[in-house]
Amino acid sequence: MTEHITPPTTKPRNPYFSSGPCAKRPGWSVSNLHQAFVGRSHRSDDGRAKLAEVIERSKKILGVPADYRLGIVPASDTGAVEMALWSLLGQRPVDILAWESFGQEWVKDVLDELKLPDVRLMKAPYGSLPDLDQVDFSHDVVFLWNGTTSGVRVPNGDWIKDDRQGLTICDATSAVFAMDVAWDKLDVVTYSWQKVLGGEAQHGVIVLSPRAVERLESYQPAWPLPKLFRLVQKGKLIEGIFKGDTINTPSMLCVEDALDGLIWAESIGGLPGLIGRSEANLSAIAKWVEQSNWAGFLAQQPETRSCTSICLQIVDSWFTSLTLEEQAKFAKKLAKILEKQQVAYDIASYRAAPPGLRIWGGATVDTADIEALLPWLDWAYSTIKAEVASVA
Known part of the structure; x- marks a missing residue:
């Protein structure tokens, strides 16, 4: 069982990771x-x-x-x-x-x-x-x-x-x-x-x-x-x-x-600048996924992984042993606890997709906010898993 961990101390400056409508550009008013x-x-x-x-x-x-x-x-x-x-x-x-x-x-x-x-x-x-x-x-x-x-x-x-x-x-x-x-x-x-x-x-x-x-x-x-x-x-x-x-x-x-x-x-260099920002967001998540014991990309091949709508699935054997209905409820709780903590809004996977998370990594999202979010994902998963396991 994953150990319960304490909440991170740093939150994303901008918690908007919705896949549409998406985050405004940095500095927008x-x-x-x-x-x-x-x-x-x-x-x-x-x-x-x-x-x-x-x-x-x-x-x-x-x-x-x-x-x-x-x-x-x-x-x-x-x-x-x-x-x-x-x-x-x-x-x-x-x-x-x-x-x-x-x-x-x-x-x-x-x-x-x-x-x-x-x-x-x-x-x-x-x-x-x-x-x-x-x-x-x-x-x-x-x-x-x-x-x-x-x-x-x-x-x-x-x-x-x-x-x-x-x-x-x-x-x-x-x-x-x-x-x-x-x-x-x-x-x-x-x-x-x-x-x-x-x-x-x-x-x-x-x-x-x-x-x-x-x-x-x-x-x-x-x-x-x-x-x-x-x-x-x-x-x-x-x-x-x-x-x-x-x-x-x-x-x-x-x-x-x-x-x-x-x-x-x-102002940020046109298309190369936009692509660079999105790819940096994907890269930050990819590095985290490599070290994760519970999260993986939904996209099976690295060359097909989106740098905008970055979809994650839960690969922990404990989670995959649950029924599909139980998995869906777990994933919703995962997204909700992150929203409650005001660190990530609207990142539940699409309703027809496999249960998991969907994080927008488009060019208006700062990589620093992605990096600040990732420890919160570990905390949220650990917290919800402990709650579910204790009830079971």
Whole structure:
């Protein structure tokens, strides 16, 4: 039995480790948004200029190719993914990859709502990836770059063919701004501000390659598209969406917050600085896991471990001998005691994932806070285990 240990004396300065909405950048204050363009039309020249600034700064930081288009769309990353699926799929067979809960949601769209007839579902359990070598790139391919609820990411874009005939549609919401996304391998990329930038929710971003634009302008789906999904008018891309004209009314307060995050990102060295901060957080946890007698990564292969949504499972033989229901209750207690101590909020594993912990390690999280958290994880595990064992 693990010995009971005394609580650590140092707490994280910032206890926000939620996987969405995520921690604000270091030094953030609502006063930073005093220049928000509120009370005015987003369609005015000044309103459009704010939106266009978000677009241009985002493209520059992320290294989006010059001939790709980036636009702000409704309903967060979910809306951006839905827009892509409903607007682009149906011309070719589809390979859809799923290894966690959000990937499963896109499976439901493709199979149950769009009811596409020629679909290959390639699944893997939490902690693993499907066999990427089996993907057929004559098909359209739908996948996540990083599984937010499993902590499993694709290692790189090398598995994606350059001479693909189909489109690659990638939900990259917990990857962009923290991982080296291979833009030349991707035709559609979606994300939201609420992840690595720590921005406010409800606004999505969609990035289109020239091949995706060609599909949009040459193919009309068999089903009707609601206004919120329409990227084409009279057979031509609505270019205004990618210059600051949004489909519906955006929150200009959220836009200002996104700008604040982008300007901070530039100040720490742009994408290399953002990636470095996230990888340092993963490295700190990895060093702790190596010494732990009870915690392990949910991701089975080191090269697939996420540096943002870092998912841990409990590997102690005492814990694994419990029933699944008992494991789930234990993991919830573990997260709750950390919240009660005000050292970590919202780090319980996703409800559909194996019982454990999920710690956000995106670029807005300081490594010093991760390092301060880790001894508390040991204390919490020891404390809850002692309580459970004494009752048993």
